[in-house]
Amino acid sequence: MKNYIRHFNEIDINDVPTVGGKNASLGEMFQKLTSKGVQVPDGFATTAEAYWHFLQEVHIQDEIFGLLAKLNTKDFSNLREIGASVRKAILGTELPEDIKEAIKEGYDSLAKKYKGDISLAVRSSATAEDLPNASFAGQQESYLNVKGKDELIDACKRCYASLFTDRAIKYREDKGFDHTKVALSIGVQMMVRSDLAASGVNFTLDPDTGFDQVVMVSSIYGLGENIVQGSINPDDYFVFKPSLKNGVEQPIVSRRLGSKEKTMVYDKSGSGTLNLDTPMEKQELYVLTDAEVVKLAQWSLIIEEHYQRPMDIEWAKDGLTNELFIVQARPETVQSANKNKLKINTYTLLKKGKEITRGMGLGNKISSGKARILHSPEESDKLQKGEILVTERTNPDWDPILKKAAGIITDQGGRTSHAAIVAREVGAAAIVGSNNATKVIKDGQDITISCAEGDTGIVYDGLLEWNENEVDIAALGNPKTQAMLILADPEQAFKYSFYPSAGVGLMRLEFVINNSIQIHPMALKHFDRLKDPAIKEKIQKLTHHYPDKSDYFVHKLAEGIATIAAAFYPKDVIVRTSDFKTNEYANLIGGTEFEPVESNPMLGFRGASRYYNPKYQEAFALECKALKRVRETMGLTNVKVMIPFCRTLKEAAKVVSVLEKNGLKRGENGLQLYMMTEIPNNIILAEQFAEFFDGFSIGSNDLTQLTLGVDRDSELLSDIFDINDIGVKKMIAMVIESAHKTHTKIGLCGQAPSDYPEFAQFLVEKGINSISFNPDALISGIKNITKAEKNKIEYGMAESGN
Secondary structure (H helix, E strand, C coil), X not given: CCCCEEEHHHCCHHHHHHHHHHHHHHHHHHHHCHHHCCCCCCEEEECHHHHHHHHHHCCCHHHHHHHHHXXXXXXXXXXXXXXXXXXXXXXCCCCCHHHXXXXXXXXXXXXXXXXXXXXXXXXXXXXXXXXXXXXXXXXXXXXXXXXXXXXXXXXXXXXXXXXCCHHHXXXXXXXXXXXXXXXXXXXXXXXXXXXHCEEEEEECCCCCCCCCCEEEEEEEEECCHHHHCCCCCCEEEEEEHHHHHHCCCCCEEEEECCCCCEEEEECXXXXXXXXXXXXXHHHCCCCXXXXXXXXXXXXXXXXXXXXXXXXXXXXXXXXXXXXXXXXEEEECCCHHHCCCCCCCEEXXXXXXXXXXXXXXXXXXXXXXXXXXXXCCHHHHHHCCCCCEEEECCCCHHHHHHHHHCCEEEECCXXXXXXXXXXXXXXXXXXXXXXXXXXXXXXXXXXXXXXXXCCCEEEEEECCCCXXXXXXXXXXXXXXXXXXXXXXXXXXXXXXXXXXXXXXXXXXXXXXXXXXXXXXXXXXXXCHHHCCCHHHHHHHHHHHCCCCCHHXXXXXXXXXXXXXXXXXXXXXXXXXXXCCXXXXXXXXXXXXXXXXXXXXXXXXXXXXXXXXXXXXXXXXXHHHHHHHHHHHHHXXXXXXXXXXXXXXXXXXXXXXXXXXXXCCCCCCHHHCCEEEEECCHHHHHCHHXXXXXXXXXXXXXXXXXXXXXXCCCCCCCCCCCCCCCCHHHHHHHHHHHHHHHHHCCEEEEECXXXXXXXXXXXXXXHHCCCEEEECHHHHHHHHHHHHHHHHHHHHHHHHHHCC
C-alpha cells in the first residue's frame, strides 16, 4: 500500500517522477517552508506506480496505447473521438482494491489529524507536469469539496480519465511528450473553504514584462477557477521586493481594483460549483487587506528564494478560519524563459507611396491601418482597436481613446502638445500640426504614417511595407554623460526599466492626476462645499472607498510615483511637482470652482507660484504628503523632488519653506531638491538659485519660448521656435557654467539632443551632467551623446597636439 500513496511529509521536489511536479512542490513546501511561516494544507498523493498498476490490473493499457497510436492532432474530429474513447475506457472500470485501500488509509490519516468530517481538494498532477519548460497548468481536472471515501475514490478515477482530455492530449503532442511515458499522480489535499472567502494567483515577477523586483498578487472572491481561467478581472497589487525585505511600513507600490463580477461557490446539492453574480457593493471593495497582501507577498518571496527561480503560485483564504494558505506553486515559464527581455526596434519604410499630408513626426515608428476621423471624445465608439485616429486636436478627455489607437494624426499642436506627449507615453506613432489632415484624409481610408524619417512625419496613401530592426543594446556603450528617461505613465514603467538609462530625469505628475485621479485636489479637500450636485456625485463614485476624500488623491498619486520609482530603484527618479496651467486644472473634475480664468495661462498662475498661494497651498500639501509617503512609508528614497516654473529667489525661499513645513526638508533622509531651469531669470541668477537647490534641469521648451518670445504651441510661429537659436544656446551655456561653479548637478529634458546630433555635441562640449529623453528617443540620444563625447576627446587631443 505504501507504494501507492505518499503523504506530503514524505515527498520533496526530487519526487517529480513519482508524484508529478504539482504534488512534489506541495510536499517540498509542506516539509521545508511551514517552519518559515508558509501555510500549506496537508494531504497525500497517489504515485505513478499506482497509475501503472491501475492500467495493467484492469487490462486497459494496451487498448489506450493502441487508440493513441491512431492519433492525428491536426484533425480535431480524430482528436475528440480518440480522447472520448480513452476516457470511456478508464471510466468504465473500477479501481483495484489495493489502490482503494491505500486511498482510504490516506483519508483516515487526514480525518484523524483534523478531528472530524473533512472536505478535500482532489487535483491531477502529471509526472511531467510543472517542469520549467512545460507548465501543464490546467490540462487535467480538479475536483473540490469532495467528502467521504466513496466520493474521493470516484474523484480519483475521474482524475485518471482527465489525463486524456482533448486539451491534455494535444498539449503533450505539441510539447513532444510521449503519452506512454507520462503517468498521473493525484493530489488529495485538505480543502480550503475559499468559496466562503477568496483565492488568487501570485507571480514573483511582473508577468507582462518580466520585471523581477515585484511580487504581483491577484485576488477574487470565491473559488480560484475564475482567476485561473481568466474569466473575470481580479484585484491586482504590486509589492516591491526590496521594500518587503527591508520591512518598510508599506511595500505595496500599486493596486488596481478589479470588477470581480462573478463569485464561484459550491453547489450545496453536491460537489459541483455555481458561478454567482458578485453584489455590486462587494465588487467595489478590495478583496484583501493590505496586511494579507503583504503576507502573501512575503510567502511568495520565501518560495521563490527556496526554489531559486520565478514562481507562479496559487493561494486560497479560508472563510471559516480567515487563514491564508498556499495551495500550489510551479515555475513561471513565460517571462523567465525570455532571455532577451529588452527589444528596441528601428523602422525603415521599404517603398514610399502617394503623400497625403505631413506634420511633426513623433515616436520614430511606422504604423498603418484604417483612418478614423473623430471630432470629439464622445465619438470614441467609432474607433476600433488598430485604427488610426485623425482629429483636429486633443485634450486629456481623449486619453482613453488615444491608448486604443495604432497611430494619431492631428491638424493642430506642436511637439509639446497634449497629443504629442500622450503619444510618446503610450508608444504610438503620431503626427501633429498637419494643418489639414481631417480635410484631406477620408474616413475609413487605408493609410500609413511614417515617423521614421527625421523630424517630419508623413502620411501616405495605402498600407505600405516596412522593415523593423532590433538594436543591440550592449553595443551602445555607456557614455559619461548620463542618458535618462522622461516618463509619466506608471503602466509603462516596468517595460522601460530594461532600457539602458541612468534613471528618470523627469517624471511628470500631470499624467497620473489626469488619468488615475481625475479630480481637482481642492475639490477633494473641500468636497462638502461643492455647489454642483452632478460633480459631487461623480466624485463620490470615484472615491466611495475613501472616507477622507483627500486620501484618495494622496494614495493614488503616491502609487503612481512609487511604481516608477520602484521600476528604476536605486537609480534616481526626479519627480516634478504638478505644473498644470489654470485652464488645465479647470478641466479636472470640480476644477472650475477653484480655478481663476486667465487670458494667458502659459504665463499665469502655474508652477511654484501656486504652492504657497492660499488658492492652492492645501492641494500642494497633498502632493507633498504623497511624496513623503513614497519616500518614507514605502522606502523609495531614490525619489528626488523638482520644482517647476520658479520665477524669483523670493519664490524659491517660499517653496523650500512650504516643502519643509509639509515634511520634505532638504537633506533629511537624503532628500534632494531640484529646480526646472526654464525662465531667463533662472539663468541670470543661477548661482543664487543654487543656494536653495541641489540640481537644475533645463526645460528646453519653456526656455526657448521665453527667450524668443514665441508661443511654443503656435503653428504660425513654428519656424521661429528653434532650440538651436544662438540666443537659446547661449542661455543654456550660461546656466551650465554657473552650475559648475556652484557644484550643482545640471541636466536637460527634451527631444532636441536625439533629433539633432549637433545639439547633443553642444551640450557635451559644455559639460552637462545628464540628458533626459522620451523612451522612443533614448537610443538615438545615446548614440548622439557617444558620438559627441568621442568628438570631444578627439578635438581635445588635436588641440593639445597629440
